Amino acid sequence: MRARDTAVALLGLLLMNSWLKAATIEVPLAEWEKMKADIEALRKKDAAANAIEKSPVDKTLAKYGPNAAVTTKAGRLTLSGFVQIWYYTIQNDHRGLFDDRTVNDITDINSTSDNDSLRIRRTELRFTMDLNEHLTTVVMLDPAREATSFPAFPTNQGIFKRAANSRTGSAVTNVQTGAGGVPRFLQDAYIVYKGIVPHHEFQIGQFKPPSFAESARTSNQLDFVERSFLGQLGDNRDLGGTVRGSWHEERIQYWLGAFDGAGNLLQSAGQAQNRSDDNDAKDYVFRALFRPVWKHSTWGNLELGGAALLGEHGESGSPDPIADPTNGLNRQTTAARRFNAWADYQPGGPAKGLWLRGEWGSITDRNAPSSVVDLLGNDLDAKGTQDYAKATTVQGWYASAGYKVGDSPYAATLPTWFQPFEFALRYEALQNTQVADLVKPDHTDNFKTQVYTGGINYYMSGHNAKIQLNYNHVLNPDGGNNPNRNFHDVRNDSLVVNFQVGF
Numbered sequence: 001m002r003a004r005d006t007a008v009a010l011l012g013l014l015l016m017n018s019w020l021k022a023a024t025i026e027v028p029l030a031e032w033e034k035m036k037a038d039i040e041a042l043r044k045k046d047a048a049a050n051a052i053e054k055s056p057v058d059k060t061l062a063k064y065g066p067n068a069a070v071t072t073k074a075g076r077l078t079l080s081g082f083v084q085i086w087y088y089t090i091q092n093d094h095r096g097l098f099d100d101r102t103v104n105d106i107t108d109i110n111s112t113s114d115n116d117s118l119r120i121r122r123t124e125l126r127f128t129m130d131l132n133e134h135l136t137t138v139v140m141l142d143p144a145r146e147a148t149s150f151p152a153f154p155t156n157q158g159i160f161k162r163a164a165n166s167r168t169g170s171a172v173t174n175v176q177t178g179a180g181g182v183p184r185f186l187q188d189a190y191i192v193y194k195g196i197v198p199h200h201e202f203q204i205g206q207f208k209p210p211s212f213a214e215s216a217r218t219s220n221q222l223d224f225v226e227r228s229f230l231g232q233l234g235d236n237r238d239l240g241g242t243v244r245g246s247w248h249e250e251r252i253q254y255w256l257g258a259f260d261g262a263g264n265l266l267q268s269a270g271q272a273q274n275r276s277d278d279n280d281a282k283d284y285v286f287r288a289l290f291r292p293v294w295k296h297s298t299w300g301n302l303e304l305g306g307a308a309l310l311g312e313h314g315e316s317g318s319p320d321p322i323a324d325p326t327n328g329l330n331r332q333t334t335a336a337r338r339f340n341a342w343a344d345y346q347p348g349g350p351a352k353g354l355w356l357r358g359e360w361g362s363i364t365d366r367n368a369p370s371s372v373v374d375l376l377g378n379d380l381d382a383k384g385t386q387d388y389a390k391a392t393t394v395q396g397w398y399a400s401a402g403y404k405v406g407d408s409p410y411a412a413t414l415p416t417w418f419q420p421f422e423f424a425l426r427y428e429a430l431q432n433t434q435v436a437d438l439v440k441p442d443h444t445d446n447f448k449t450q451v452y453t454g455g456i457n458y459y460m461s462g463h464n465a466k467i468q469l470n471y472n473h474v475l476n477p478d479g480g481n482n483p484n485r486n487f488h489d490v491r492n493d494s495l496v497v498n499f500q501v502g503f
Contacts, residue, residue: 075131081124082220082464082502089116090156093491097157097433097476098164100486104375106384108164110490112175113151120144121498122219124187134195140188148182149174153226154428154451154472156492159233160267161449162372162434163385183274187237204241206273208234210255210287211307213342213359214398221463223357224455225470225498228398229430230340230361237273238262240282251294255287261311265336265363266394266434268371278329283311283336300348309338313365321369322380322387334366334391353408360397366390367434372444374436375484386436392444396430406459422457433477438484447477447487468498 096108123144129137152158165171190205208215214227215234227235240259246252261283262276263269269278289305313336316328340361347354370379372386379387402424405411411419431446438445452473459466472494479485 075129078128078130080126080128080503082500083123084121084219085499086119086121086225086496088119088153088494088496090114090151090494091491095488095490096165097161097487097490098373098375099488103483103486106164106375107166108488109166109172110156112165112171113156114492117150119150124219126188134193136192136194138188138190138192141185142187143185145184145187146182149178153494153496154453155449155474155476156494157449157476157490158432159229160432160434162268162367164373182271184271186274199247200243200245202241202243206237206239208236209238209240209257209259209283209285209309210242211285211309211338212340212361213305213344220500220502223400223402223424224426224453225468225496228426228428229396229432230359230398230428233267233361233363236271238283239273242285249294251291253289255285257285258282259285261313261336264313264334264368265309265338265365266367269368278331279313279315281312283309285309296348298349300352301344301346303344306341307339309336311336320388331368332366332388335364337364338362350409353404354401355404356401358397358399360395362393362395364391364393367392367444372434372436374441376438378436378441386441386444388442389444390442392434392446394431394446396428396432396448398426398428400424400426420459422459424455424457426453426455427451435485438482447479449477450475464502466500468500470496472496
């Protein structure tokens, strides 16, 4: 049997060898050598491609993902954004701050600003294109900014209260009809040049002028549902450019900038963004910060800073643009000034998780004609507003403190449901109520509003996903106890809940 098996196996091998010889393809020697050379060239090219050093931009962006490739014509594109949805409830008081039926017969409707409501507060979508390690451009859009009929916070009387809401005025009409349309869809649009001059970068386009500390923080990382009065005054874009210097791991920084400065710093002449300048002058900005303690395991982080804005607003205007208007922009030239200073401390060691912040600001500018209420009706055009105004100065400040349980060194010993919580308190005051002086109508009297805010934050995924709850206790000004400034004590405390998800 074994001999037979061996014979069969040999026969099979002979048949297979004959078949292989029949299937062999003859290749000329010259063509074979060319094929080997082509394969070797491809191997060397692939090895060289793998050996190319990646640029700093490639190295940095390789960290982000996860595993989601974005194809662009040039450079690398990063897409980020977040959505904030509010629910708020406000004490119902249909009378506004200037409502006075007994002395000056002024009607100030507040029913447009005390309705409980849901609101899409922010829908920011940011496109960041890194063309190379020296050049970045950013575009940020926020469709939710187009809405204009929602009340302001932390007080529904507004960041500035200087006019009564009439029954037929725009404040009532906006709520009745859902009006909007202020061109604020485009927020940021700028280009950054970096890595060309050591320790410096250059920025040009539309963005926030470097000033207040709180306004410089991104809106998805706020300690409270809404910025303070001062933070909102700095949360405005303008067209201009800056140079920024940074040393010692960003412990020492400065900014120098020039901006259009359209309108005025008191926000009574419209917004500064998405519009042409209204004079030839520019606003010049200087900002500096110093971090004497930074990333220290025991002492934590301490930041001290300040900023100044010097500019000239107005053009082709007479001293009285109502009685003696000028054929032109009809705005009297005014020296505009803004100063602010801040401190931010986050201790380490056993106090880690605690944070303390405070900021002060002063603003000097001239309000637009007919934008400030004249309680005695001394105006020439019988609108009950200030015909023309001299420059005025308003001041404000805030102090806030909080404790983030998850950052505490004792967090691991606490229940897991308690670790995502943060508790915060803030006091703030701003001279935001403006009325014409009773004796000199071209002067402006400023009265302060005070707000106490208590907050609870619950973090589900850091600042990307969180829920915030704030209660605002508002103390409105009393008008100096003068019978001709009979301010109504508006009941307008509010509770606001913010639902936020970002990416």
